[in-house]
Amino acid sequence: MSRVAMTVNGRKVSRECEDRTLLVHFLRDHLSLTGTHVGCDTSQCGACVVYMDGRAVKSCTILAAQAAGSEILTIEGLAAGGDLHPVQAAFKANHGLQCGFCTPGMVMSAVDMINRYGADLDEKTVRENLEGNICRCTGYHNIVKAILAAAQEMGAAGRQAAE
């Protein structure tokens, strides 16, 4: 057992846990942040994607101890107050989800790729960057549409802010 401390969604947290505790279980079982899902548990499906120090990572493949001291952002930390994050709003508007199980990871991956590529995202790039996220319902078309719509909107908002 060790004491693991990190910042999660802007809040400093510290918990006692076994060294073999995975980050995703630390978030779900120790912090009760159950928005981050465990899908395949073998680093393939991406339902567990969170941000660690500004980069999207698979929290089922990282020990909580490895993440100690880092800044974690989960799906719960994305919306500003009562307003959905533009990516969340775009998933809603474009029907980018059906059962919703993969959605937290999809949204976190989408935010990550929009941060990396900005409004220049095209469909091919979106599909390539969804390599690590599996959805069994939608056939991906509406997810891709949602991400492209959000990239446009966030790019436009970024430009307005700059002007």
Add this chain to the structure above:
Amino acid sequence: MYATTYHRASSLADAVRLRGSSEEAKYVSGGMTLIPTMKQRLAAPSDLVDLRHVAELKGISVNGRHVRIGAGTTHYEVATSAEIKAVCPALCHLAAHIGDPHVRHMGTLGGSIANNDPAADYPAAMLGLGAVIVTNAREIPADAFFTGLFETALEEDEIVVAVTFDAPERAGYSKFANPASRYAMTGVFVARRADGGVRVAVTGAGADGVFRHEGLEAALAGSWTPEAAAGVAVDPSGLLSDLHGSAEYRANLVTVMAKRAVAAS
């Protein structure tokens, strides 16, 4: 996962000390192979020594055509390095196609070559580039580093610190990814030096892991064209045969991937 004890190393010396003071410790960097292996209980190290915060393993430097990449550099950092892209874009292309974006944010060059998975991409690049593997004890040419399936010349407590190479005049990498796992069923890295020397390294196909193919090297030294590669018949003996493909299938893939790698160079 079996219980383990986690240690975070602050320096190379600290890492070696931590490893030496425990029973059956393993070094971990990005952990993109080791953590899943531990979850499957195929590995059960008593202790983990985390190298991710060791400053001596960080950084990319390019002087002229000489490249040095710290072992702790992530696949994402290699894929997006403008400095590397300017002299060896094939390596950026290779790094950009390992695993998926999330894996590339964590996985490291040093971890990949120290693990030497027979279907990993980086071993082909290191062998094809004729890189030198720098450890905390010595320098090992890539030709002597990769010794078999998941086997390297590394001693138990030895740590890969960096890799260095002189960027070749032309280089290319092409892989046929397994449709499910995306690991290379066959990947071929080709490189041609200004003096006409050619190296061709194959991953994913060899029963003993990554290897160089003399026939392709000779053909491409004669003519650096996809057609020259296409004329080389690869002997299936010594190639992997499993549920994903027979040795004969992989032998053909070696030729096809070599053609594509030359075309991309």
